[in-house]
Amino acid sequence: MIFLSACSSSEAPIVELMLDEDQVIAIYQRVDSMSMADLQTDSGSMELATWLFSESCGSCHQADAKGRKGVPDLTDQYWLFEGTEAAIAHTITSGRSGVMPEFGRDIGEVELGLLVTYVESLAASEELNSNETAGKVIYEEFCVACHAIDGTGIANLGPNLTDEHWQWGGNMITIRQSITAGRKAECPAQEDVLSLQQIQLLTAYTLNLSAAGS
Ligand code: HEC
Ligand code: HEC
Known part of the structure; x- marks a missing residue:
């Protein structure tokens, strides 16, 4: 089925497509004339989108879209970029890449310890102790430009560090690794891989995921 070409991965759980080829063609033909809201509630379209997602996105985001370390959960209300139709369509079409620079050489061991305590304290809204206050000074020197x-x-530029939600992990060890070694994450551009109709279907599907999640 040439219409359905998409990169698949052996790791991704397989979602079986129950639509036949004529049904699939009919869906692709009507996508352009449908509004986003109509697509989101059209059962055939969303069945096809579920399958497309597992084929093209599931190897990283997982078939249930809950993500894994370094790859965001698309079913929650936390967004690195925005959760709007335009931002999601842009992510799928052009891709996204996030780079956190490495600071292992710029920040000494003692300062690093203080900085990590401060970053950990950001998620808790308690008064700062003396180590955290010292860490805040280092944060203000190196981190404010993006966070x-x-x-x-x-x-x-840089994600929120004050919520309970972490892409890489919010414990002492993972925070330390994020700072010393940096982080890189990329969502690949699909404009040369998927058709406009497929991108529309996946945008509608992704909007549904976060609307259903909490
Ligand atoms: C190679 C792995 C990979 C694949 C395949 C992939 N993504 Fe991503 N995706 C990522 C990563 C990593 C990020 C976070 C990028 C960053 O940190 O800047 C991301 C980010 C996103 C975001 C933004 C989330 C947010 O919080 O703002 C959306 C939406 C998204 N992906 C949708 C998709 C869809 C739909 C597909 C399938 C067409 C897909 N991705 C395929 C890895 C992938
Ligand atoms: C040039 C911009 C930039 C600077 C400066 C920067 N960061 Fe980041 N940081 C990012 C980006 C972008 C990400 C997300 C990377 C990704 O997409 O995976 C990130 C991710 C992180 C994470 C992981 C968050 C998570 O959810 O797991 C931590 C922790 C962090 N930064 C802390 C810091 C600290 C502390 C400093 C100062 C020493 C700093 N950053 C400086 C851009 C920056």
């Missing part, structure tokens, strides 16, 4: 002065992040 903002209060740690709530800057769209497209």
